[in-house]
Amino acid sequence: MVQLIDTHSHLYDEAFDEDIDIVINNALEKGVTKIILPAIDSSTIERQKKLSASYPDIFYQMIGVHPTSIKEDYRKELDVVYNEISTNADSYLAIGEVGLDYYWDTTFAHEQQTALITQIEWANKYQKPVALHVRNAYTEMFEVLEKHSVDRRGVLHCFSGTLSDAKRAVDMGYMLGIGGVVTFKKNELAKIVAELPLQNILLETDAPYLAPTPYRGKRNESAYVLNVAQIVAEIKNTSLEQVAETTLQNAVELFGI
Ligand SMILES: [Zn+2]
Structure with missing residues (x-):
């Protein structure tokens, strides 16, 4: 059996309240032995901590404020998160998910940038990588990253940019x-993955969202990272073992697991 890591999974979400033990067991049965939990905002910190504490060998945590949680009160959100990272820095292996999301709403576009830059400063202060959420804002994201370099770099999670964005990254x-999008019929991402070095790919589910084929439309879970790995192996004309080994190594190096 191959060993896999789900580098982005919201298993602390209410969607898993009823059957989290089964979901974790499903993951282990597929070889998914490590799962990284990205934060959303102050409202998810406690749920995430509780889940990690019950399975300390499986879960790793991130901390940050998601761009769609950046509203009028974003400074308060940032304060809560900063308080957490400054007191428990060792509990978190990355700052995330943070970023820019201009897809749903651009009302707080400026605040999103300010919050992102602040959180990049924390990443550098605590020497952590970042997990970036970017939607309809790749140009703006690259501008921020060029001006505010992240020492430990990071991952463009759930990549949805163009081939030239991918190459630039x-x-x-x-x-x-x-993640799951690469398994959908007629997706641009498969073409991009074909061009990318395997050394720059991390596998993720983004559970409970974006379940891969054949579970599309249903609740996603970490076990399905195996389906993503299988499709990536097909696209890159290599073995599942090679994909598992390289992407696991990529995650170990980036996050220092
Ligand atoms: Zn996410």
Whole structure:
């Protein structure tokens, strides 16, 4: 059996309240032995901590404020998160998910940038990588990253940019997070993955969202990272073992697990 890591999974979400033990067991049965939990905002910190504490060998945590949680009160959100990272820095292996999301709403576009830059400063202060959420804002994201370099780099999670965005990210030393979308019929991402070095790919689910084929539309869970790995192996014309080994190594190096 191959060993896999789900580098982005919200298993502390209410969607898993009823059957989290089964979900974890499903993951272990598929060889998914490590799962990284990205934060959303102050409202998810306690749920995430509780889940990690019950399975300390499996879970690793991130901390940060997601761009869609950046509203009028974003400074308060940042304060809560900063308080957490400054008192428990060792509990978190990355700052995330943080970023820019101009897809749903651009009302707080400026605040999103300010919050992102602040959180990049924390990443550098605590020497952590970042997990970036970017939607409809790749140009703006690259502008921020060029001006505010992240020492330990990071991952563009759930990558949804163009091939040239992907190449630019790779040139800057970033990883691309590849999940369920790559398994969908007629997706541009498969073409991008075909061009990318395996050394720049991390596998993720983003559970409970974006379940891969054949579970599309259903609740996603960490076990399905195996389906993503299988498709990536097909696209890159290599073995599942090779994909598992390289992407696991990529995650170990980036996050220092
Ligand atoms: Zn996410």
